[in-house]
Amino acid sequence: MIRDTALFFAHEARNTLRNPIWPLFGITQPVLYLLLFAPLFAGGSFQGEMGTALSTFAPGMLVITALFGSMGVAYGTIFELRNGVLERIAVSPVWRPSIVLGRMLRDVAVLMVQSLAVMLVAMAMGLRVGPLGVLLMLALLAVTGLFASGVAYGLALSLRDENAMGQIMQFFALPLMLLSGALLPMAFGPDWLETISWFTPFYHPVEAGRALFAGDFGDVSVPLAFGIMLGLAALTVTWSVRSLRRLAG
């Protein structure tokens, strides 16, 4: 099991390294937000205090990295499904769940590198976070990324259609991003909006990320976000593994 997962992880990681330009594209959006939007955010709500503003703004950008990063990954899987690559692998003695688990681990590994890069940019702009904050944030992002790629592979393997997948992703990505409070904290808005956002998944890692970057490691949002993300990740990973069963259609 572990052997096969490691096998797929190594194979996929090598494929990514052969073309490292794509993960780089994945962080242009959050980095541009940091460079071009964070100063407005700081000026608007924090009297130009860049360090404090970034500890509120950067966690949102990191969660956006996880959200948008995962959206692209599963398109390749639809192609591999049609191209017979997955079918071929399925007729080998490998443990079948490792086909998606290896890919998810690759996605998480890529997300870790992307997140570190985004954090470095934020730090260069004035963000101050201790090592514990960084580590806990990376752990939270890893679980968030696992949840997001679980959704992506589950959708890819059930829909088997790039167009349908693109439409669904587009349909959900914008409201989920707005309601996560990644751009502006939901506390800025009316109560009803904050209540709605509480029931969307990405709100929680953003809130917890802000607590972590502010040094409030004991804040209730932190265990809550870990709990919710772990639960959702378990559900979606199971879903995508189960979708593999219908590999041959």
Next chain:
Amino acid sequence: MIISAQGLTKTFTTKSRKGAKKVEAVRGVDLRVEKGEIFGVLGPNGAGKTTTIRMLATLLVPDSGQATVAGHDLVADPSGVRRNLGYVSQAGGVEEQNTPRAQVVFAARAHRVQNPVEAADQVLRRFDLHEIADRPGRTLSGGQKRRVAIALGLVHAPPLLFLDEPTTGLDPQNRANLWERIRELRDLGTSVLLSTHYLDEADALCDRLAIVDHGVVVAEGTPGDLKRELSGDVVTLRTTETERAARVLAPLARESRVDDDVLRVYVDDGEHTLPVLLRRLEEEGLALKSVALDRSTLDDVFLAKTGRSLRDTGAETGATA
């Protein structure tokens, strides 16, 4: 016997706006494939060839029936089947972004081959791919991709190889080359199960074959036996009065078929029977537009068994179910 299957069936339910619709893709297939032979499954698109192969390759679970593949029970021990099987799908499964070498090494690892790098190198050389083994898959030609696909299925030296429509879309030269490779496999002791809708391919390549139509095997045997069973030669006559001509010639023919203005008369010895046939028609005052004498082909076998010509079933177009 390397494959023994009895009564395999598979029904798909397709959902559309008009409601669920059941498609009986395979309605009871029996197959017996001996060790070391090239066994063909011949039939038009939609006959159930691919579904049968996918069931035997553990990709689909049959609704009923049983099979032993490479010494393992298909339903009870699918992983035992997978360990002893090479499977090359119609799509091929060649990764576009990756080099053939990386893919073949990975396939070797997935099949737990002892020395994956060496095994990959050997199979790539065997298929004349070592020179292009380090180029991305997308830069390869159709024939090269086909050979990479087969190398991917053979790297773990399985005793049994499945090839689903191996030469579809290849030019004649690449087809002939691939036939040669498949014969080499047999010479090395690998058993091959291949599906095809090409009559000439089944005829030239297969030791034995099963003709399938609408999800059942309609005939099975060596190409020679199948054609002999039908009788040696076919006289194709075009006339305006095919029904009457058929009645007149019935005592001279082993079998005859009417198809619009075409009458096919199956006879044992065409060279000597043809003048007799023509004399009888003239005596009866039947005018002929044309006449042709051919050896009977697998298409005649197909026509005799199913009432349709394989050439008329759209075999060259459309998708295979």
